[in-house]
Amino acid sequence: MSALLTAENLSFRYAGTPVLQDVNVRAEAASMLAVTGPNGSGKSTLLHLLAGVEKPWAGHVSRAPEVRVALLPQRTGDIDALPLTVTECVRIGRFARRRLTRADHAAVHDLMERLEIAHLGRRRLRELSGGQRQRTLLAQTFVQEAEVYLLDEPTAALDTATRGRVHELLTEKVRGGAAVVLASHDREESALAGRAVTLGR
Numbered sequence: 001m002s003a004l005l006t007a008e009n010l011s012f013r014y015a016g017t018p019v020l021q022d023v024n025v026r027a028e029a030a031s032m033l034a035v036t037g038p039n040g041s042g043k044s045t046l047l048h049l050l051a052g053v054e055k056p057w058a059g060h061v062s063r064a065p066e067v068r069v070a071l072l073p074q075r076t077g078d079i080d081a082l083p084l085t086v087t088e089c090v091r092i093g094r095f096a097r098r099r100l101t102r103a104d105h106a107a108v109h110d111l112m113e114r115l116e117i118a119h120l121g122r123r124r125l126r127e128l129s130g131g132q133r134q135r136t137l138l139a140q141t142f143v144q145e146a147e148v149y150l151l152d153e154p155t156a157a158l159d160t161a162t163r164g165r166v167h168e169l170l171t172e173k174v175r176g177g178a179a180v181v182l183a184s185h186d187r188e189e190s191a192l193a194g195r196a197v198t199l200g201r
């Protein structure tokens with residue numbers, strides 16, 4: 001199996017407090033990897049390091065330059081304060097890469113249909129419920145044509161039917177050759193992955 005992204009002997013500290021110690025990750029093409037561990041064990045921190053949002057204190061993350069990485073963070077800060085509609089937010093996933101074509105708009109629409117947010121397209125983000133907001137951010141993530149998807153608790157705010165849809169989308173991404181790295185508390189969800197990295201407290 002070819003590794004699209006690898007992390008070797010990663011260690012990380014927040015203001016001197018160790019969070020991760022010697023963690024190794026291989027995100028392989030056409031496979032799903034779960035990141036598990038209790039609250040505060042460093043799952044989000046690990047995804048941020050893999051995405052390059054944080055720099056490791058020791059060790060390194062490597063990937064080929066052509067490998068595109070999409071990150072769905074658990075916390076998205078003040079995005080709700082931006083005057084964006086749902087459709088605009090999903091389009092950003094595509095727009096970040098290039099000027100949008102008709103096929104791009106179709107991909108945006110298809111994901112919005114599949115995640116049942118098409119009817120919310122003109123709403124502002126701050127007018128959404130927690131689950132509707134999560135579906136919007138999932139659509140924004142999945143519409144990116146990435147090789148590696150880093151997903152932090154992607155279904156925590158979702159009802160059972162929508163979780164099933166998200167799991168179908170994950171399976172499709174893997175079948176299409178992507179690597180999915182999924183941080184989750186949910187055992188059933190983690191079990192979708194062939195392998196797991198378990199972090200201690």
Ligand SMILES: Nc1ncnc2c1ncn2[C@@H]1O[C@H](COP(=O)(O)OP(=O)(O)OP(=O)(O)O)[C@@H](O)[C@H]1O
Nearest residue numbers: 014015019037038039040041042043044045046074
């Ligand atoms: N910006 C920060 N500054 C200082 N400490 C932080 C910061 N972000 C996280 N931490 C601490 O680092 C540790 C790991 O946090 P992280 O969010 O990575 O854990 P997690 O496994 O994703 O947790 P959860 O399951 O609760 O989402 C925690 O003890 C947390 O308090």
